[in-house]
Amino acid sequence: MMKRVITLIFFCLFPVMVHAQYKGETVRIPMVDEGLLWDTDITLEATLYKPEGDGPFPVVIFNHGSTGPGIIPEDVTINPWGFGSYLLRKNIALLIPMRRGRGASDGSYDEQYTCNPEGITEGIEYALESLDATFSYLDSQSWVNKEKIVLSGHSRGGMLSLVYASEHPKSAVGVLNFSGGWVSDTCQVKSESANLSMFKNAGRKIQVPSLFIYGRNDPFYADESIEEFAETYKASGGDLTFKFYKLGQQVSGHSVFWSYWYLWTGVVDDFLFQQGMTAN
Template identity: 35%
Template structure:
């Protein structure tokens, strides 16, 4: 497998976003998944901001099944330009528990996803009828919510251990379900993969988020695996679930 790196315009003037891709060798148009990274722990170590995130375990899974994978790095992350501003406290202490600041950070991430979507629509090698969005942690909740905010775009959405605020913030009990609820309007089946022993999100909280999503009209399957927040790196625990899910959306009608 060979990763390729390129840059695309963001919605902010003169700022470009880094994108890492893993592409099958055969010609397109190719089914494509956009996979979104998470946060940087507590947000206190700025060195973490500049780490490009493109997990090989995800790329390998989809490459073996003929899918191209794109790993966008949002503003201020990896080698992307601009400042990282996804809900950081003004005093530099890391991520803020203030709900308004957290949700403003989420909206900033949505702006970057819009830039990625514009790029996808311009690419002749992307099968526009077979685009899936996925992600881990903050990228997981972003993927579910964004699919609902841009209905008719994605065939599926996959969430690994998703949440915007962890349980260290009391406001996570309201912010996370509020954001997940946005995804209900997508009208597509979704897959939620959560670790039963996640140190950031109690499994009861995750199930509650899922129920909020379903109550708002969302469609999905919830899987609780015997793992913590690093579930993504244990494909033996999720491959069969994703196989079944991908087979299902392959036979469904286009969005």
């Protein structure tokens, strides 16, 4: 109980402390960018929060969302330093890779904004290649405990984490999905959200537990859609813990990861412990 109180106090004070927070170190992740005529060696920008010492340490990979489209400039580096501080206190490393064409990463941002099923698939496959490079990087690092990796992400990054874990059964011990979805409810396929087939496929193939964290009044997905995401995933075989928070009538549910730490840190504490990422 006392640990939960301390965690709550820490995150309530987070906005005041933010400028004094450690904001990680920048690392470069090698990647081969395949082209029509030739391949190009590029690097991805990533922010690393690593505990002191030689390790090996458990690692959480955080996958960022999209640009909006155009709401967030492509050259902005996503860095959830509050999440990094939270994990460092648990002796867990956090790695935040910027996919091709985002932040200071090389390459082109070509994940597409389309409701066309073929375009959606192509965009996800393009994003997955950056995550492949991220795992190759971690595999080369002696400080990484390769048996204790959790995939996490927000918005498109949450969906990307689920898809990757479903296609690479041994890549992670769990998935943290914050407000995940590849497209908004405006994308309908046969009168249902285009996200549903992705949740169904992931739930059918994934072999590790998942924690879904969403907020009500999300501008991208109706409350009913979010509940259907979770129901579809679980009915397809996914091992799911689902948390759906009410943040307020005028509050965007999509901000639950960034602004409402105090609501979900307890359930994330439990999830990380259950997956063997922490000792207590």
